[in-house]
Amino acid sequence: MPKLGMRPIRRRQxxxxxxxxxxxxxxxxxxxxxxxxxxxxxxxxxxxxFADKDDLLFETMRHLLEIxxxxxxxxxxxxxxxxxxxxAIVEASFTEDQFSETVSAAWLGLYGNARQSPRxxxxxxLYHARLRSNLVHALKSLVAPPHVGDLAEGIAxxxxxxxxxxxxxxxxxDARIPRALTHAYVEAQLLRPATMASGPSE
Amino acid sequence: MPKLGMRPIRRRQxxxxxxxxxxxxxxxxxxxxxxxxxxxxxxxxxxxxFADKDDLLFETMRHLLEIxxxxxxxxxxxxxxxxxxxxAIVEASFTEDQFSETVSAAWLGLYGNARQSPRxxxxxxLYHARLRSNLVHALKSLVAPPHVGDLAEGIAxxxxxxxxxxxxxxxxxDARIPRALTHAYVEAQLLRPATMASGPSE
Amino acid sequence: MPKLGMRPIRRRQxxxxxxxxxxxxxxxxxxxxxxxxxxxxxxxxxxxxFADKDDLLFETMRHLLEIxxxxxxxxxxxxxxxxxxxxAIVEASFTEDQFSETVSAAWLGLYGNARQSPRxxxxxxLYHARLRSNLVHALKSLVAPPHVGDLAEGIAxxxxxxxxxxxxxxxxxDARIPRALTHAYVEAQLLRPATMASGPSE
Amino acid sequence: MPKLGMRPIRRRQxxxxxxxxxxxxxxxxxxxxxxxxxxxxxxxxxxxxFADKDDLLFETMRHLLEIxxxxxxxxxxxxxxxxxxxxAIVEASFTEDQFSETVSAAWLGLYGNARQSPRxxxxxxLYHARLRSNLVHALKSLVAPPHVGDLAEGIAxxxxxxxxxxxxxxxxxDARIPRALTHAYVEAQLLRPATMASGPSE
DNA sequence: AATGAATGAGCCTTCATTCAT
DNA sequence: TATGAATGAAGGCTCATTCAT
Numbered sequence: 001m002p003k004l005g006m007r008p009i010r011r012r013q014x015x016x017x018x019x020x021x022x023x024x025x026x027x028x029x030x031x032x033x034x035x036x037x038x039x040x041x042x043x044x045x046x047x048x049x050f051a052d053k054d055d056l057l058f059e060t061m062r063h064l065l066e067i068x069x070x071x072x073x074x075x076x077x078x079x080x081x082x083x084x085x086x087x088a089i090v091e092a093s094f095t096e097d098q099f100s101e102t103v104s105a106a107w108l109g110l111y112g113n114a115r116q117s118p119r120x121x122x123x124x125x126l127y128h129a130r131l132r133s134n135l136v137h138a139l140k141s142l143v144a145p146p147h148v149g150d151l152a153e154g155i156a157x158x159x160x161x162x163x164x165x166x167x168x169x170x171x172x173x174d175a176r177i178p179r180a181l182t183h184a185y186v187e188a189q190l191l192r193p194a195t196m197a198s199g200p201s202e
Numbered sequence: 203m204p205k206l207g208m209r210p211i212r213r214r215q216x217x218x219x220x221x222x223x224x225x226x227x228x229x230x231x232x233x234x235x236x237x238x239x240x241x242x243x244x245x246x247x248x249x250x251x252f253a254d255k256d257d258l259l260f261e262t263m264r265h266l267l268e269i270x271x272x273x274x275x276x277x278x279x280x281x282x283x284x285x286x287x288x289x290a291i292v293e294a295s296f297t298e299d300q301f302s303e304t305v306s307a308a309w310l311g312l313y314g315n316a317r318q319s320p321r322x323x324x325x326x327x328l329y330h331a332r333l334r335s336n337l338v339h340a341l342k343s344l345v346a347p348p349h350v351g352d353l354a355e356g357i358a359x360x361x362x363x364x365x366x367x368x369x370x371x372x373x374x375x376d377a378r379i380p381r382a383l384t385h386a387y388v389e390a391q392l393l394r395p396a397t398m399a400s401g402p403s404e
Numbered sequence: 405m406p407k408l409g410m411r412p413i414r415r416r417q418x419x420x421x422x423x424x425x426x427x428x429x430x431x432x433x434x435x436x437x438x439x440x441x442x443x444x445x446x447x448x449x450x451x452x453x454f455a456d457k458d459d460l461l462f463e464t465m466r467h468l469l470e471i472x473x474x475x476x477x478x479x480x481x482x483x484x485x486x487x488x489x490x491x492a493i494v495e496a497s498f499t500e501d502q503f504s505e506t507v508s509a510a511w512l513g514l515y516g517n518a519r520q521s522p523r524x525x526x527x528x529x530l531y532h533a534r535l536r537s538n539l540v541h542a543l544k545s546l547v548a549p550p551h552v553g554d555l556a557e558g559i560a561x562x563x564x565x566x567x568x569x570x571x572x573x574x575x576x577x578d579a580r581i582p583r584a585l586t587h588a589y590v591e592a593q594l595l596r597p598a599t600m601a602s603g604p605s606e
Numbered sequence: 607m608p609k610l611g612m613r614p615i616r617r618r619q620x621x622x623x624x625x626x627x628x629x630x631x632x633x634x635x636x637x638x639x640x641x642x643x644x645x646x647x648x649x650x651x652x653x654x655x656f657a658d659k660d661d662l663l664f665e666t667m668r669h670l671l672e673i674x675x676x677x678x679x680x681x682x683x684x685x686x687x688x689x690x691x692x693x694a695i696v697e698a699s700f701t702e703d704q705f706s707e708t709v710s711a712a713w714l715g716l717y718g719n720a721r722q723s724p725r726x727x728x729x730x731x732l733y734h735a736r737l738r739s740n741l742v743h744a745l746k747s748l749v750a751p752p753h754v755g756d757l758a759e760g761i762a763x764x765x766x767x768x769x770x771x772x773x774x775x776x777x778x779x780d781a782r783i784p785r786a787l788t789h790a791y792v793e794a795q796l797l798r799p800a801t802m803a804s805g806p807s808e
Numbered sequence: 809a810a811t812g813a814a815t816g817a818g819c820c821t822t823c824a825t826t827c828a829t
Numbered sequence: 830t831a832t833g834a835a836t837g838a839a840g841g842c843t844c845a846t847t848c849a850t
Contacts, residue, residue: 006830026318028230032824042832044826053824105317112314114370115307116228124370153367154360154383161363165355168316168326181356188391208813234841244815249842410834430722432634436820446836451821509721516718518774519711520632528774557771558764558787565767569759572720572730585760593794612809638845648811650847659845 011049011059013039018060023102027057027109058119061110064103065127071095072134083190085138086155089131090182093159094175104167131156142190151189158185213251213261215241220262225304229259229311260321263312266305267329273297274336285392287340288357291333292384295361296377306369333358344392353391360387415453415463417443422464427506431461431513462523465514468507469531475499476538487594489542490559493535494586497563498579508571535560546594555593562589617655617665619645624666629708633663633715664725667716670709671733677701678740689796691744692761695737696788699765700781710773737762748796757795764791 017039021030024038032053036043050056075088097103114120135152143151162178165171219241223232234255238245252258277290299305316322337354345353364380367373421443425434428442436457440447454460479492501507518524539556547555566582569575623645627636638659642649656662681694703709720726741758749757768784771777 010830027314029318031822033822043824044833045831047825048830108317109314111366111370112229112311115310115372116231121370121372128367128371150383150386153364154387157360157363157367157380157383158356159363160366161359161361162355164313164362164366165330165359168313168323169330170317170323178359181352181359184352185356185387212813233839235839245841246816246843247814250813255841414834431718433722435818437818447820448822448837449835452834457820512721513718515770515774516633516715519714519776520635525774525776532771532775554787554790557768558791561767561771561784561787562760562763563767564770565763565765566759568717568766568770569734569763572717572727573734574721574727582763585756585763588756589760589791616809637843639843649845650812651810653846654809 007049010041010045012063013041014046014049014056015060015063018056019064019102019106022060022109023105026105027113030109054117057110057113058117058123060106061120062123064098064106064110065123068092068095068098068127069130071098072130076134082138082141086135086142086186087183089134089138090155090159090179090186093131093163094179094182096175099163099166099172099175099178101170101172104163104172108167128156131159154189155182155186158182209251212243212247214265215243216248216251216258217262217265220258221266221304221308224262224311225307228307229315232311256319259312259315260319260325262308263322264325266300266308266312267325270294270297270300270329271332273300274332278336284340284343288337288344288388289385291336291340292357292361292381292388295333295365296381296384298377301365301368301374301377301380303372303374306365306374310369330358333361356391357384357388360384411453414445414449416467417445418450418453418460419464419467422460423468423506423510426464426513427509430509431517434513458521461514461517462521462527464510465524466527468502468510468514469527472496472499472502472531473534475502476534480538486542486545490539490546490590491587493538493542494559494563494583494590497535497567498583498586500579503567503570503576503579503582505574505576508567508576512571532560535563558593559586559590562586613655616647616651618669619647620652620655620662621666621669624662625670625708625712628666628715629711632711633719636715660723663716663719664723664729666712667726668729670704670712670716671729674698674701674704674733675736677704678736682740688744688747692741692748692792693789695740695744696761696765696785696792699737699769700785700788702781705769705772705778705781705784707776707778710769710778714773734762737765760795761788761792764788 014035017035018030020038021034025034032046033043035056036046046053046056050059072089072092075092076085079085079088110120111124114124132152135155136148139148139151159182162181166178216237219237220232222240223236227236234248235245237258238248248255248258252261274291274294277294278287281287281290312322313326316326334354337357338350341350341353361380361384364383368380418439421439422434424442425438429438436450437447439460440450450457450460454463476493476496479496480489483489483492514524515528518528536556539559540552543552543555563582563586566585570582620641623641624636626644627640631640638652639649641662642652652659652662656665678695678698681698682691685691685694716726717730720730738758741761742754745754745757765784765788768787772784
């Protein structure tokens with residue numbers, strides 16, 4: 001008698017195991033066998049729950065993005081003012097669980113594969129668009145319309161850039177520094193939004 | 203007597219072929235055979251010039267970083283004022299040849315491997331340190347000492363973040379937009395350096 | 405549920421196939437592919453049962469030595485007198501199944517590798533020590549103590565020397581001649597043990 | 607202008623290098639490149655002096671056997687009595703330079719290949735026949751005709767067996783012990799030749 | 809004569825995937 | 830549902846051999 005509801009549980013187990021394997025071995029050395037071992041199951045069973053290895057990897061990426069999305073939604077819900085919304089977005093990007101060695105390794109590894117996988121590229125574009133859209137929405141009442149787009153892109157880049165540098169240096173764990181830097185950047189820009197994208201001053 | 207001076211030429215050919223292969227197939231699908239094919243040589247010869255695949259990949263990364271370094275050095279040499287030095291650093295980071303699909307793909311792919319390869323991680327840290335050091339040096343006479351570090355990190359992150367977002371979206375080729383955004387950011391911060399890292403204003 | 409108990413069966417099959425391959429192609433030309441073919445399995449499966457090629461080869465050697473040991477044990481058990489024990493040891497060394505072209509080829513091939521493989525060297529030393537020890541034990545009540553060691557070494561050498569010469573000449577198959585020569589040597593020495601190791605007479 | 611007489615010199619250098627390589631790496635790991643390195647020449651040149659790798663290996667074996675032959679010839683020449691001739695043969699088999707780690711490794715390795723190489727097998731048979739023939743010749747006036755053959759084979763086996771056991775144990779270097787054991791054996795047999803090959807006594 | 813660059817076949821090993829149980 | 834045995838296709842690497850210089 002097949003246990004009901006096992007499917008989502010197993011799939012989640014395997015996604016977690018995939019993340020753990022990418023963290024320990026790197027994406028290039030992550031094999032079905034290693035994922036199965038981390039999940040405590042046999043290699044064969046993975047193809048019962050996922051079409052193939054790529055499918056599992058894609059689902060892993062989707063899972064990571066979904067967590068990010070939930071964090072953003074939760075924090076935006078309790079943010080009352082536009083400024084608070086801005087900071088909520090920043091906070092969501094540097095949540096402890098995302099800003100960990102384990103998860104960073106997975107992101108970094110999957111980034112490298114995005115170019116080859118249309119599916120992966122698509123959801124990554126989606127994440128980028130959502131981050132930008134959230135920022136644009138929050139900025140609309142804070143800066144003049146012509147500057148909204150550039151400022152949103154600037155904040156998003158600042159977030160991704162800080163994350164990337166921390167991830168590559170292995171300086172994950174403490175998200176306070178990148179968070180503070182981003183907040184400072186946002187505040188500085190809000191005080192002088194008119195200077196954005198105006199090019200080098202003479 | 204065998205052809206003299208072949209060594210550096212062949213090594214360069216193979217590094218170029220590796221970049222091309224990473225661009226076309228992705229790092230995960232880049233094989234010795236594919237690199238050899240792109241270089242128009244037989245697979246066996248690669249081990250005449252490189253210890254193994256990892257060695258070639260490492261050399262490829264080093265080559266990319268070296269180009270970046272040369273651009274920076276060249277531009278910094280002709281920059282007379284501190285402000286000009288700052289912009290020279292930004293320009294060097296978004297040079298056409300680095301900001302191409304081909305090269306971006308290689309960077310992205312190799313980033314994902316850095317965690318597993320101490321050698322790769324080391325030269326990446328070196329690049330990060332150099333970028334920061336260049337920025338710090340240029341900023342010293344422009345902003346108050348306590349803000350130099352954070353501003354340097356902010357600019358570096360902005361550069362890397364913009365590059366990352368462009369690379370992932372496949373929006374490489376036209377470096378004018380990220381360049382303009384960075385310049386604008388730099389100028390804005392120079393006008394109000396005191397606000398950097400001061401946290402959210404009330 | 406997968407077939408149970410396959411492990412020892414397959415391992416044995418593969419060891420046999422390795423012996424067959426060494427016999428047909430020689431150790432130097434024995435490849436995983438050839439062993440797999442002889443065993444009627446795919447090359448990949450070998451690494452399911454053995455760590456690597458060396459591991460399989462080591463196990464093959466161990467198997468050959470184990471058979472030898474069993475023969476010795478069985479014959480020694482039914483030998484009542486010291487003299488009978490001596491002859492039992494000789495008989496065990498020239499058993500039909502060991503004294504075959506197939507097995508001899510394997511021994512010869514593996515001998516050549518012993519110097520490079522500490523594991524192989526170790527079990528070979530073990531075999532040598534055991535043969536000597538068995539002989540010493542049987543000789544103790546037959547010859548004076550000072551001659552036991554030398555005589556044991558002499559008999560062991562006679563056994564190995566006869567085997568080697570037969571193996572190299574391809575004169576395996578009929579073990580009666582080397583057996584008879586050894587027995588004769590043993591008897592001759594037992595009649596005049598005092599002359600052993602006494603050096604050339606003037 | 608090609609140097610005259612280089613051919614035999616180079617060939618000898620390469621044979622020596624082959625022996626050194628077999629000693630250090632084992633026959634299985636001995637490559638053209640390693641032999642060339644030991645000889646201080648480039649890999650390519652080897653095919654100027656030998657048809658192929660097998661040819662060089664064969665020549666190496668022939669060289670080893672030739673040395674053995676010269677030793678025997680030299681010692682036999684100065685032996686006046688049949689008994690002296692017998693001991694001269696034994697001495698020649700345990701000469702210091704043959705009874706060394708380096709040379710033993712080569713013998714052992716090449717033995718394993720003899721089965722696959724008709725040429726190798728042929729010269730090995732030749733050595734065996736010569737050793738036997740020398741012994742037979744020396745024994746003719748010492749023992750009764752019916753025992754000559756068996757005693758010769760017995761002595762030859764004792765020599766080869768002692769050598770094999772020493773070689774496998776790495777106990778080369780001091781040839782005195784095996785020499786003494788062989789001499790003792792010979793003397794014992796000469797005193798009671800009638801017991802040879804007479805089977806177990808009642 | 810000599811070099812070492814270059815080839816290409818072949819080897820060991822890994823691994824995603826399938827399948828009998 | 831779950832196992833792990835089994836397959837077969839690559840992949841990285843080695844190496845004997847050839848060849849232009």
